[in-house]
Ligand SMILES: C[C@@]1(CC(=O)O)c2cc3[nH]c(cc4nc(cc5[nH]c(cc(n2)[C@H]1CCC(=O)O)[C@@](C)(CC(=O)O)[C@@H]5CCC(=O)O)C(CC(=O)O)=C4CCC(=O)O)c(CCC(=O)O)c3CC(=O)O
């Protein structure tokens with residue numbers, strides 16, 4: 001089975017989690033991060049899920065699953081400890097054209113939940129098409145060690161400079177080439193070592209090769225430097 005990978009925008013989207021145990025909690029945590037509107041249907045709740053209900057991060061319906069719970073939902077997670085209930089949720093969701101994740105049976109899933117590594121806006125998602133969740137977790141732990149924390153910061157810096165480059169009155173080909181070549185220029189190491197002169201020189205040089213003139217100084221760095229300059233100015237007065 002070949003699954004299609006995608007990143008979903010679930011901001012404000014109604015999602016249903018059936019079951020209130022540890023597995024449901026894991027799904028709920030990532031749904032909260034994505035800003036989904038969560039309903040949990042379950043007679044009992046894990047204590048952390050109860051805390052989340054108390055802080056209004058989710059709506060709890062304290063009873064067993066009923067097909068009407070699917071009304072207007074975008075995604076459904078069947079995470080009870082009763083295989084026949086999970087299978088029923090899967091059947092109902094498919095009938096209503098709603099994507100469904102079934103915690104105890106990959107063959108009933110129309111989407112799987114990957115293991116995820118986050119560095120700011122950068123996400124690495126790992127899956128095994130349900131072959132071995134334990135391997136997926138181990139791979140996540142392995143890759144996590146190699147992904148520096150600063151990746152997220154660098155990505156938001158690059159988002160700004162990309163906007164600047166794309167707004168220039170040059171050919172699209174030039175702009176795309178410069179953006180690609182910027183990344184191959186040992187940029188992460190230079191960013192990690194303080195994104196100072198060497199980092200800025202690299203950005204300027206790569207852009208100049210394409211005849212593009214950009215301001216290479218990260219915005220927050222600029223205000224830090226301006227603050228220092230102001231202090232030095234004040235002291236010398
Ligand atoms: C199909 C899938 C459906 C789904 O999306 O839930 C599924 C299904 C099942 N998992 C089972 C067991 C375990 N799952 C984990 C962990 C994770 N499982 C996750 C996803 C998925 N699990 C989807 C496929 C993902 C893929 O393609 O690989 C992760 C990635 C994401 C998440 O759940 O948030 C998260 C790691 C997050 C992280 O660490 O980063 C561990 C390890 C642990 O808990 O440490 C174990 C015990 C070891 C083992 O069994 O391997 C069982 C048997 C249940 C039983 O026998 O009782 C089934 C059912 C079956 O396979 O039949």
Ligand SMILES: NC(=O)C1=CN([C@@H]2O[C@H](COP(=O)(O)OP(=O)(O)OC[C@H]3O[C@@H](n4cnc5c(N)ncnc54)[C@H](O)[C@@H]3O)[C@@H](O)[C@H]2O)C=CC1
Pocket residue numbers: 018019020021022023024041042043044045046063064065079080081082083085102103104133
């Ligand atoms: N996909 C995954 O990553 C993993 C999946 N599993 C599977 O996930 C399932 C859930 O595991 P746990 O959270 O540990 O179980 P659990 O026993 O902690 O929780 C089960 C929850 O389902 C609720 N429930 C039972 N019948 C219900 C119904 N008819 N309607 C609504 N809620 C109902 C219970 O009240 C309880 O809150 C199991 O089938 C387990 O085999 C287990 C480990 C990992």
